[in-house]
Amino acid sequence: MKIEHLEEHVNDYRSSIKTVVDKRLLWKTKTKNLLIKTLKTIVKLYDIGWKVQELSWIHNNEAVNITFDSFPTELIDCTNLIPAYQFLPGGALIFSQSYNGDIYIFMLFPEIENLPKENNVVELGTYTPETISEKLIIEKVDEFLKEMIRWEVPSVKSKVGY
Numbered sequence: 001m002k003i004e005h006l007e008e009h010v011n012d013y014r015s016s017i018k019t020v021v022d023k024r025l026l027w028k029t030k031t032k033n034l035l036i037k038t039l040k041t042i043v044k045l046y047d048i049g050w051k052v053q054e055l056s057w058i059h060n061n062e063a064v065n066i067t068f069d070s071f072p073t074e075l076i077d078c079t080n081l082i083p084a085y086q087f088l089p090g091g092a093l094i095f096s097q098s099y100n101g102d103i104y105i106f107m108l109f110p111e112i113e114n115l116p117k118e119n120n121v122v123e124l125g126t127y128t129p130e131t132i133s134e135k136l137i138i139e140k141v142d143e144f145l146k147e148m149i150r151w152e153v154p155s156v157k158s159k160v161g162y
Contacts, residue, residue, distance in 0.1 A: 023101025026129040027062070031103065035064040035095050038137045042066065061099065066141065067092035068110070068148070091151070093124075093144040095132070103127045107144050109151050122147060 032054075039052045043066065055063040068091045090110035098104050105124040124140055 020101045023129050024097070027097050027101060027103070031129040031132045032062065032064060032097075034132065034134065035137060038134050039064065039066045039141070042138075042141055055096075057096070061097050063094050063096035065092045065094040066144075091144075091148050093140060095137075095140075097129075098126070101129065103129055103132055105140055107147060109148075 036052060036054065043050055043052055049068055050066055051069045053065050053067060055065065057063060090108065092108045094104075094106055094108065096104045096106070104126050107122045107124065109120050109122075111120065124143060127136070
């Protein structure tokens with residue numbers, strides 16, 4: 001094999017690096033701001049104890065999430081009827097920029113002590129930054145809410161012991 005045979009793959013490698021840089025720039029200039037704006041609008045419109053967070057992870061990866069942080073204020077009175085009731089914060093919908101610039105969307109359920117954590121994450125897909133739209137964000141929040149409802153009130157068939 002001659003050195004010249006490497007040219008095609010060297011060019012492909014250069015192109016792949018450019019693609020990653022372009023995706024990361026799009027996240028920084030458009031996608032992240034759209035996520036923050038849309039999620040903050042949802043939080044303001046529907047005050048159910050959630051908040052928006054911006055996260056900066058290892059190696060410059062960033063994420064934006066919406067998470068249940070507190071119990072909805074309009075339901076506080078009904079929880080006083082059951083003194084032992086405890087709100088479990090921590091359910092979250094996360095839009096995370098991966099190493100290659102794509103956006104990985106997943107959800108986490110609240111953690112409960114002494115329960116296995118193997119089913120604590122639900123993957124909702126991986127998208128390029130240019131495909132993230134307000135419509136997609138709202139659809140993922142809707143999916144998240146449906147999953148959280150199922151988590152809070154599981155069907156009798158899925159309960160342990162039945």
